[in-house]
Amino acid sequence: xxxxxxxxxxxxxxxxxxxxxxxxxxxxxxxxxxxxxxxxxxxxxxxxxxxxxxxxxxxxxxxxxxxxxxxxxxxxxxxxxxxxxxxxxxxxxxxxxxxxxxxxxxxxxxxxxxxxxxxxxxxxxxxxxxxxxxxxxxxxxxxxxxxxxxxxxxxxxxxxxxxxxxxxxxxxxxxxxxxxxxxxxxxxxxxxxxxxxxxxxxxxxxxxxxxxxxxxxxxxxxxxxxxxxxxxxxxxxxxxxxxxxxxxxxxxxxxxxxxxxxxxxxxxxxxxxxxxxxxxxxxxxxxxxxxxxxxxxxxxxxxxxxxxxxxxxxxxxxxxxxxxxxxxxxxxxxxxxxxxxxxxxxxxxxxxxxxxxxxxxxxxxxxxxxxxxxxxxxxxxxxxxxxxxxxxxxxxxxxxxxxxxxxxxxxxxxxxxxxxxxxxxxxxxxxxxxxxxxxxxxxxxxxxxxxxxxxxxxxxxxxxxxxxxxxxxxxxx
Numbered sequence: 339x340x341x342x343x344x345x346x347x348x349x350x351x352x353x354x355x356x357x358x359x360x361x362x363x364x365x366x367x368x369x370x371x372x373x374x375x376x377x378x379x380x381x382x383x384x385x386x387x388x389x390x391x392x393x394x395x396x397x398x399x400x401x402x403x404x405x406x407x408x409x410x411x412x413x414x415x416x417x418x419x420x421x422x423x424x425x426x427x428x429x430x431x432x433x434x435x436x437x438x439x440x441x442x443x444x445x446x447x448x449x450x451x452x453x454x455x456x457x458x459x460x461x462x463x464x465x466x467x468x469x470x471x472x473x474x475x476x477x478x479x480x481x482x483x484x485x486x487x488x489x490x491x492x493x494x495x496x497x498x499x500x501x502x503x504x505x506x507x508x509x510x511x512x513x514x515x516x517x518x519x520x521x522x523x524x525x526x527x528x529x530x531x532x533x534x535x536x537x538x539x540x541x542x543x544x545x546x547x548x549x550x551x552x553x554x555x556x557x558x559x560x561x562x563x564x565x566x567x568x569x570x571x572x573x574x575x576x577x578x579x580x581x582x583x584x585x586x587x588x589x590x591x592x593x594x595x596x597x598x599x600x601x602x603x604x605x606x607x608x609x610x611x612x613x614x615x616x617x618x619x620x621x622x623x624x625x626x627x628x629x630x631x632x633x634x635x636x637x638x639x640x641x642x643x644x645x646x647x648x649x650x651x652x653x654x655x656x657x658x659x660x661x662x663x664x665x666x667x668x669x670x671x672x673x674x675x676x677x678x679x680x681x682x683x684x685x686x687x688x689x690x691x692x693x694x695x696x697x698x699x700x701x702x703x704x705x706x707x708x709x710x711x712x713x714x715x716x717x718x719x720x721x722x723x724x725x726x727x728x729x730x731x732x733x734x735x736x737x738x739x740x741x742x743x744x745x746x747x748x749x750x751x752x753x754x755x756x757x758x759x760x761x762x763x764x765x766x767x768x769x770x771x772x773x774x775x776x777x778x779x780x781x782x783x784x785x786x787x788x789x790x791x792x793x794x795x796x797x798x799x800x801x802x803x804x805x806x807x808x809x810x811x812x813x814x815x
Contacts (some may be wrong), residue, residue, distance in 0.1 A: 449477030451527035472767035486513025553760030565717035574608035580740035599693035622660035626664035643703035
């Protein structure tokens with residue numbers, strides 16, 4: 339009975355938003371700006387409540403991780419959008435074909451309608467709000483589907499949004515749906531999903547029944563490539579920061595490291611030292627270090643370690659292992675392709691370290707797997723960097739650090755292949771959630787009737803001869 343009521347409520351909200359959009363399919367620049375400013379104000383007001391709620395959901399979540407990445411990331415995204423939205427919304431004049439010279443052609447960017455944003459548990463505020471900002475900027479109405487693993491955060495975010503938006507504009511769905519597939523089966527005008535490739539396929543399959551376009555951000559095994567010319571200590575520090583942020587539970591975290599074969603042991607020592615410099619020997623006592631979100635995820639990571647150990651990997655623990663889920667970084671060497679840790683996205687503080695003998699081998703290794711969401715290159719050699727950029731594919735790239743390409747909201751963010759499709763952030767996000775509607779306006783004097791039948795007129799013949807030329811008599815039908 340409770341589940342039936344939840345399904346009915348979600349369906350009712352969807353229908354309310356769809357009817358509201360039909361009644362008012364276009365919102366002005368001022369209205370969109372007002373929505374974004376109200377959202378920004380609420381995020382600032384609720385920042386401490388969000389920090390407390392997210393920490394409650396994780397068992398412990400670094401307050402700085404929450405404020406710096408979840409909240410400041412949202413503010414940067416809103417600020418950039420507010421600055422450029424007016425120019426994004428303007429119709430785009432386009433040149434006509436020579437045949438139609440003298441007429442007018444332009445593209446208008448029209449709101450799609452009702453957008454569904456399906457968030458993930460690891461950065462629930464940033465992921466949800468990033469999609470919401472792009473959708474509101476494009477003039478859409480939005481339904482947010484939050485993870486059931488963030489009940490405290492969901493309640494705070496629901497209260498935050500309800501103070502400035504009614505359900506006909508923005509609505510939040512938490513963990514009340516036993517079957518989350520019901521949400522993606524609704525006939526949205528666009529769906530943004532963040533999560534695993536496996537669930538992404540289910541979302542895409544459900545959306546296909548309604549011909550709903552999707553944006554998928556799916557993660558993957560993002561490599562960190564340390565070339566021989568780069569300082570090992572600096573590379574280790576930045577990779578450790580990527581693995582330590584949110585306990586490594588981030589889609590763009592460095593998944594594994596590729597280092598010169600002769601430098602593996604020195605790199606392992608640098609990683610261990612850098613982890614302790616950032617988080618101490620007892621990360622479980624460090625408020626800057628976040629917990630694994632729940633026992634299920636913690637046991638999954640332990641399973642990856644046990645599998646690797648049983649198959650011959652060497653495991654180096656970078657800090658004290660204490661009760662609870664604040665898990666220190668574990669370095670793995672001697673890993674092989676059949677180990678689960680090299681087959682699955684890790685999503686936690688485990689760092690496999692692989693050796694390589696040549697840049698050709700690095701390129702071959704990366705290209706032998708699925709395309710990752712991110713690629714990290716540590717080098718000052720422009721030729722080697724260019725070679726890696728041109729011969730590999732990934733959603734995005736940061737050179738000589740990790741992750742910061744996704745934190746710059748003037749550029750798109752998204753995956754490719756198994757790591758996703760489509761973009762949000764920046765102008766590309768606005769375009770993704772808008773319909774590019776082409777408009778052609780004929781001057782009343784323009785003689786398009788000359789292209790009507792009966793065919794064979796002089797102008798028709800001249801146009802065909804000009805554009806097609808003469809057929810090749812040797813080509814047989």
